[in-house]
Amino acid sequence: xxxxxxxxxxxxxxVLLGRFDLLPAILQNNDFSIYALYVLMxxxxxxxxxDEKAIRAIRNQNLKIFLIPLGTIVGTLLGVYLISxxxxxxxxxxxxxIGSGFGYYSLSSLFITEYKGAEMGVIALxxxxxxxxxxxxxxxxxxxxxxxxxxxxxxxxxxxxxTLPIITKFSGKEFVVIAITHGILVDFTVPFLVVFFCKI
Amino acid sequence: xxxVLGLMLSGVFVGYFLRGKKVARWAGKAISLAIFVLLFLLxxxxxxxxxxxxxxxxxxxxxxxxxxxxxxGSLLSAWAIYKFLFTAKETEDTI
Numbered sequence: 001x002x003x004x005x006x007x008x009x010x011x012x013x014x015v016l017l018g019r020f021d022l023l024p025a026i027l028q029n030n031d032f033s034i035y036a037l038y039v040l041m042x043x044x045x046x047x048x049x050x051d052e053k054a055i056r057a058i059r060n061q062n063l064k065i066f067l068i069p070l071g072t073i074v075g076t077l078l079g080v081y082l083i084s085x086x087x088x089x090x091x092x093x094x095x096x097x098i099g100s101g102f103g104y105y106s107l108s109s110l111f112i113t114e115y116k117g118a119e120m121g122v123i124a125l126x127x128x129x130x131x132x133x134x135x136x137x138x139x140x141x142x143x144x145x146x147x148x149x150x151x152x153x154x155x156x157x158x159x160x161x162x163t164l165p166i167i168t169k170f171s172g173k174e175f176v177v178i179a180i181t182h183g184i185l186v187d188f189t190v191p192f193l194v195v196f197f198c199k200i
Numbered sequence: 201x202x203x204v205l206g207l208m209l210s211g212v213f214v215g216y217f218l219r220g221k222k223v224a225r226w227a228g229k230a231i232s233l234a235i236f237v238l239l240f241l242l243x244x245x246x247x248x249x250x251x252x253x254x255x256x257x258x259x260x261x262x263x264x265x266x267x268x269x270x271x272x273g274s275l276l277s278a279w280a281i282y283k284f285l286f287t288a289k290e291t292e293d294t295i
Contacts, residue, residue: 010236013240013243014247015244015246016243018244018249019248023244038203041211042210043230045209045211045213046223047215049211049214049218050218055216071277071281072277075273075277075278076271076274077273078273079268099269110239113242113245118246118252121246122246127267131267131270142275147279149281153274154275191208195204
């Protein structure tokens with residue numbers, strides 16, 4: 001939660017400095033370099049590969065556990081596809097690119113900004129922050145209404161880190177490994193799905 | 201997309217051999233730093249763009265609509281998986 005607040009503060013600081021013209025011109029005409037994102041992806045890969053606990057957690061699971069992240073991904077994409085017809089200004093693939101953030105707002109909004117511009121980047125940022133916040137705030141109700149997997153599915157890519165404590169509390173300790181595996185696998189698909197929907 | 205896939209997988213590969221080493225922890229810090237900088241820059245390009253600043257409410261509403269779709273879909277799939285795969289066994293046992 002603390003790191004989420006720091007990340008959002010950096011974004012808001014940028015908005016304010018940009019809005020009130022407090023920055024040198026070079027920064028204002030910045031173009032997000034795709035190369036910075038490439039470096040970021042490589043680093044994300046390193047952090048996953050070097051995480052012994054994560055690898056052990058995935059290795060010791062039976063097949064059933066892979067159905068949950070698959071369900072989250074398919075469910076999210078179907079839901080977004082259907083609701084995209086309400087948004088006349090946005091194409092279905094634009095909406096699907098945003099939905100493919102699965103709550104991983106930092107990475108997904110940066111990729112979408114790179115491929116679709118800052119306006120789409122902002123929608124992706126807000127949409128995916130809401131997803132994380134909703135999970136944090138409504139986890140207890142979700143368990144009652146949709147069962148113990150609901151906060152995990154709603155948490156999307158965040159269930160291995162920011163939303164893990166709340167899932168542990170309301171779904172129970174026996175769901176911790178499921179949540180971590182779910183978070184890592186959904187996390188991993190974010191860059192691919194986002195770039196895929198940006199490009200088609 | 202292939203570049204992204206390749207970079208991430210080679211990162212995983214490199215990371216696997218670096219596990220337990222200091223460099224691996226350093227990667228986590230570098231990620232946070234890169235994300236802070238890039239999101240700050242995204243903030244700046246939003247702030248200097250009047251077309252976005254004037255339409256923040258509309259963009260927010262669009263974001264909420266997309267999130268409603270995403271959450272409804274994933275909650276329904278979580279409900280179905282829980283009902284058919286996680287509780288089915290328990291009912292069998294009680295019978």
